[in-house]
Amino acid sequence: xxxxxxxxxxxxxxxxxxxxxxxxxxxxxxxxxxxxxxxxxxxxxxxxxxxxxxxxxxxxxxxxxxxxxxxxxxxxxxxxxxxxxxxxxxxxxxxxxxxxxxxxxxxxxxxxxxxxxxxxxxxxxxxxxxxxxxxxxxxxxxxxxxxxxxxxxxxxxxxxxxxxxxxxxxxxxxxxxxxxxxxxxxxxxxxxxxxxxxxxxxxxxxxxxxxxxxxxxxxxxxxxxxxxxxxxxx
Amino acid sequence: xxxxxxxxxxxxxxxxxxxxxxxxxxxxxxxxxxxxxxxxxxxxxxxxxxxxxxxxxxxxxxxxxxxxxxxxxxxxxxxxxxxxxxxxxxxxxxxxxxxxxxxxxxxxxxxxxxxxxxxxxxxxxxxxxxxxxxxxxxxxxxxxxxxxxxxxxxxxxxxxxxxxxxx
Numbered sequence: 001x002x003x004x005x006x007x008x009x010x011x012x013x014x015x016x017x018x019x020x021x022x023x024x025x026x027x028x029x030x031x032x033x034x035x036x037x038x039x040x041x042x043x044x045x046x047x048x049x050x051x052x053x054x055x056x057x058x059x060x061x062x063x064x065x066x067x068x069x070x071x072x073x074x075x076x077x078x079x080x081x082x083x084x085x086x087x088x089x090x091x092x093x094x095x096x097x098x099x100x101x102x103x104x105x106x107x108x109x110x111x112x113x114x115x116x117x118x119x120x121x122x123x124x125x126x127x128x129x130x131x132x133x134x135x136x137x138x139x140x141x142x143x144x145x146x147x148x149x150x151x152x153x154x155x156x157x158x159x160x161x162x163x164x165x166x167x168x169x170x171x172x173x174x175x176x177x178x179x180x181x182x183x184x185x186x187x188x189x190x191x192x193x194x195x196x197x198x199x200x201x202x203x204x205x206x207x208x209x210x211x212x213x214x215x216x217x218x219x220x221x222x223x224x225x226x227x228x229x230x231x232x233x234x
Numbered sequence: 235x236x237x238x239x240x241x242x243x244x245x246x247x248x249x250x251x252x253x254x255x256x257x258x259x260x261x262x263x264x265x266x267x268x269x270x271x272x273x274x275x276x277x278x279x280x281x282x283x284x285x286x287x288x289x290x291x292x293x294x295x296x297x298x299x300x301x302x303x304x305x306x307x308x309x310x311x312x313x314x315x316x317x318x319x320x321x322x323x324x325x326x327x328x329x330x331x332x333x334x335x336x337x338x339x340x341x342x343x344x345x346x347x348x349x350x351x352x353x354x355x356x357x358x359x360x361x362x363x364x365x366x367x368x369x370x371x372x373x374x375x376x377x378x379x380x381x382x383x384x385x386x387x388x389x390x391x392x393x394x395x396x397x398x399x400x401x
Contacts, residue, residue: 007382014364018267024313030393031386032313034345036264037396038361041342046260049270053252056274057245064244064281181283184295191283 003028010035126155126170126216128232135226142166142227147182147199153234157218158182159227160199168218168229169201175212188215237291244281247293252277255301262305275304341399348395353388360385 005022012019013035024032040046136150136159147160149171156171156179171180171188178192187204188197195206201215218229241247255276260269280293280300288296346354352374359370371381 010360010385011367013265014360014366016266016364019265019312021312021314027390027393029313030396031389034389034393034396035361036262037342037345038357038392039264040261041339042362046257046269048253048256049266052256052270056252056270056277057248059274060244060248060277060281063278184292 006032013039124216126218127230130232131230132233133221133223133228134231134233135228136168137227139222139225139227147186149182150229152229152231154232155218157229158188158199159220159229162199166220166222166227167200168220169197169199169215170218173197173212174215175206175208180215235290237289237294239290240287241290241293247281248277250290251294251297255297258301259305263308268308272301272304272308276301279304344399345392345395348399349388349391352384353391356381356384356388357392 003022003025005020006024006028009019009022009032134152136152136157137148142148142159142161144161144164147158149158150156150168151171157168158171158180159166159168161167169188172178173180173190173192173195175190175195176192178190180188180190180197183189183196186199188199190196193206193208195208195212196204197215198204201217203211203214206212218231220230221228235241235250241250252273256269256273259272259276260266263269263272276297280297346357349357355374356370359365359373360367365373367381367385368378370385371378374381374384376384
């Protein structure tokens with residue numbers, strides 16, 4: 001028999017309400033996926049609601065107001081202009097999005113973050129005086145050529161495998177500590193001053209008066225199917 | 235837009251991609267409130283650190299990567315597990331290639347066609363026609379309790395069929 005959580009979730013789905021969370025078994029997840037596929041197959045079901053596209057545009061304009069001239073979309077309802085005060089709901093949504101995206105894609109937030117764990121002079125290997133080996137990925141998640149972002153709280157970085165060996169470099173720019181992000185060319189981009197590093201840590205391009213040092217590396221090892229870096233404890 | 239070109243500004247990024255990101259999210263979660271929130275989450279995460287010089291192709295790749303991460307977080311919060319099965323590799327191509335379709339996709343029709351008649355009927359009533367369990371029970375001439383059992387068995391079976399009909 002279907003569990004009560006799934007039944008209720010399906011009832012919400014059909015009624016167009018936000019489905020309530022429940023602890024799903026793998027079988028229940030399969031059933032839910034099938035139900036979702038059927039819901040999404042209804043003609044026109046995936047049409048964005050009228051007002052949603054303009055409403056989100058206005059929210060984004062408010063968020064990004066400082067970065068450029070925001071165009072007020074025509075015919076949005078009262079209170080959805082670009083200068084609408086920041087609501088709690090929006091902050092929550094944004095926070096979750098940024099955190100989630102940062103975790104997997106190495107997405108940088110547009111603020112300068114200084115990473116206290118990184119040596120300011122850059123280059124070389126980070127060997128903390130009081131570090132511990134910490135797992136940042138499973139060996140299975142890191143085949144040859146793969147890259148994974150990690151964030152241990154004290155330090156963040158990118159781990160990758162090249163020629164069978166695991167390497168990890170700091171994920172903070174050596175200029176002002178901005179969070180680096182992985183780009184589609186598999187380089188690490190700094191959003192603050194358009195500096196670009198290779199996964200090896202080497203500087204590729206920069207527009208600064210003085211070239212920033214290369215990214216420092218972490219000591220790495222693989223134990224029992226886990227990829228670990230030696231880093232200070234959070 | 236040709237994928238080698240660059241967008242004029244963040245608004246161009248948004249206008250060119252919001253529809254496709256929303257539709258992809260809807261295909262994944264099947265309900266409007268979640269699809270809207272997740273779409274907002276993707277753009278809020280993507281637009282802030284975006285380089286204006288990035289090409290259309292790079293921006294879309296970045297949107298895809300972010301959409302997958304956002305979805306994974308959604309399923310973790312909603313179902314309490316890493317539901318990789320709900321966020322498969324189709325997500326990535328869906329963002330780029332998703333096109334509006336007038337009829338239920340061929341794949342959905344194929345799944346339904348492979349089911350026994352009463353299984354197909356309850357799934358159609360529930361998930362295509364948006365009937366409640368009680369309404370579906372009346373339409374099928376069975377008790378509500380029976381309709382619940384039938385729905386469960388039909389979904390189980392359809393989920394198995396779906397594995398075989400993967401595009």
